[in-house]
Amino acid sequence: MTSSGAATAFLVLLGLVLLVGPWILGRANRLDRLHVRTDSAWAALDAALARRAVVTRAVAVVCGRPELGAAADAAEGARRPDREAAENRLSALLEDLDRSVLAPALAAELADAEQRVVLARRVHNDAVRDTLALRRRRSVRWLRLAGTAPTPAYFEIAEPGGDGEASGLVQRVSARVVLLDADDRVLMFEGFDPTKPDELFWFTTGGGVEPGEELRDAAVRELHEETGVVLPAAELVGPVWKRHAVFSFDGLSYAAVEWFFLGRAPGGSVVDTSRFDEVERRTIRRHRWWSVAELAGEEALVYPVQLAEALPGALSGWDGTTRSIR
Structure with a gap:
């Protein structure tokens, strides 16, 4: 390359740096601010949960309900990976509490503490949503602009009824299928809660067990309805996992027990979602x-x-034990 050509190339490179550099710096700064926002939102949510625990302990003493105090202690002392389950157990106990026996001031304080948790959780999850959206951008991933910052996670706990009073949890038993192809890939659907359309999540095929229906039969039925895949019940492995969850969906709060089976899609299977019901058509994107x-x-x-942590063990062979999973 001639000296003039080299100079031209250098000037072009310098121009690109001057043009792209500020854009990269701006995106990195924005991502940093989002991480700070997420951390602050978690601190606020943690404080709101702690206040709910304090008020719950006072309620436990007044009502003579030691299990409430124990659940509050367990939730407050839980490690972050176990916090959702512990807080949901506390929420379930509070849902069943007869608040008419409480003094008006204490009942109002409990309701206020619960609503502050609701608000703080929504602010936190909004911050997580925005941070994850930017982290998923190709430019951010390719340039590793997130650095060593941990990936933020949604905090999933059920919310009380719309009027802030105990409304009871809908009990739900589900049969789910971890459907695998020939390359051990899992079929997942992406959907959302109609009340929170911006909070997307992925999940396996499956659904509620009908009255009198066996778990395995429900898994076969749900698999066919949601994917068009027909598998004999005997070809399902499991249930390999069991999951307890308390969550909100479309304005209702559920206490769910989910049983997971492994299934292998026949060669050449095409996913057919034409049998989706109205809710599935409205809330499942892809x-x-x-x-x-x-x-x-x-x-x-x-x-x-x-799922990613537990699946390799399940693929290596099921020993007949149904294990708990989050």
Whole structure:
């Protein structure tokens, strides 16, 4: 290359740096601010949960309900990975509490503490949503602008009824299928809660067990209805996992027990979603097959949360034990 050509190339490179550099710096700064916002939102949510625990302990003494105080202690002392389950157990106990026996001032304080948790959780999850949206941008991933900052996670706990009073949890038993293709990839659907359309999450096929229906039969039925895949009940492995969850969906709060089976899609199977019901058509955006590595590296919310962690063991052979999973 001639000296003039080299000079031209250098000037072009310098121009690109001057043009792109500020844009990269701006995006990195924005991402940093979002991480700070997420951390602050978690601190506020943690404080709101702690206040709810304090008020709950006072309620436990007044009502003579030691299990309430114990649940509040367990929630407040839980490690972050176990915090959702502990807080949901406390929420379930509070849902069943007869508040008419409380002094008006204490009942009002409990309701206020619960609503502050609701607001703080929504602010936190909004911050997480915005941070994850930017982290998923190709430019951010390619340039590794997130650095060593941990991936933020949604905090999923059920919310009380719209009027802030105990409304009871809808009991739900579900049969779910971890459907695998020939390459051990898992079929997942992406959907959302109609009340929170911006909070997307991925989940396996499956649904509620009908009265009198066996778990395995429900899994076969749900698999066919949601994917068009027909598998004999005897070909399902499991249930390999069991998941307890308390969550809100479309304005209702559920106490769910989910049983997971493994199934292998026949060769050449095509996913057919034409049998979706009205809610599924309204709330499910798309589907795709995920490898274990892709699931482990995914920053979006995936249910069950421990799917990538637990799946390799299940693929190596089931020993007949149904294990708990988050």
